[in-house]
Amino acid sequence: MIYWWQKGYKDVCLKRRSREGESFIKKTTSHFYYKLLQHLTDIPIQPDVGDSRLLDRKCIDALKSIRETQRYTKGLFSWIGFEKKEILFDRKPRVAGKTKWNYWKLINLAIQGITSFTITPLRIASGMGAVLAIIAILYMLYILSLTLIYNNPVPGYPSLICIILFIGGIQLFVLGIIGEYLGRVFIESKNRPPYFIKSYIRGEK
Known part of the structure; x- marks a missing residue:
């Protein structure tokens, strides 16, 4: 990530090439959600990209200037613009513990993403x-x-x-x-x- 940041990219993020350990329903609903979000908004929100990323100081200052409290970070990262670089990786199944993101929380996150960036x-x-x-x-x-x-x-x-x-x-x-x-x-x-x-x-x- 540091390598690409030194090349001039302001936002270097990790994009999932594969989603091992996830159910077919979760993969399918995630795919259709990003498709729907792309059609509803004018912002090119990155699909299958998590919050693990290296941000340049300019990106951080831009995010700090946004005063809203209900933040959909995936959308904000795309909304501020700047040069982005996606690094593909294969996400392995979880070794220990359980995810705290149940379907209800994911639905709330999806609604927040839609209502935060489009009418x-x-x-x-x-x-x-x-x-x-x-x-x-x-x-x-x-x-x-x-x-x-x-x-x-x-x-x-x-x-x-x-x-x-x-x-x-x-x-x-x-x-x-x-x-x-x-x-x-x-x-x-x-x-x-x-x-x-x-x-x-x-x-x-």
Whole structure:
């Protein structure tokens, strides 16, 4: 790690090439989680990378400037940027003891990772509400056409379902809009620096 740091890399980390001793379920869920996180966020979060790494002073200063208390370190390491170098290794099975990371803690960590770096779930909720409202409107137009044009009265049950879908869709859409504003307030409350200074160039006086 020191070798690559001396080569100019600011963040030298260890990446698991293999995960011996882990169950198939854990490997699969971990793989899909990182795939989901990559699609939801604009940050290239490194998969299969642990917290064992060598950080340059510039990276440490950047992390210290972030004042938020709920820290998802895997995301923060990627968010600060700087040159990164991954060193592959094969992780052997645990020799003694048991991991303290049960599935419940891993689920909480996954939720923290998603909510710390994206408001996409709020936008998905808003989009689902809009889609439901549009489907309800189209179905109402279909019912009206059957009644007015073809003189085919539709029973009250489909109409009731259509109204429920429309109202539910509008509610979900409005909640999504409110969530969008709350998400922006949430991002601003983190007070993350807009940029980091990589180097200074002294000009001539």
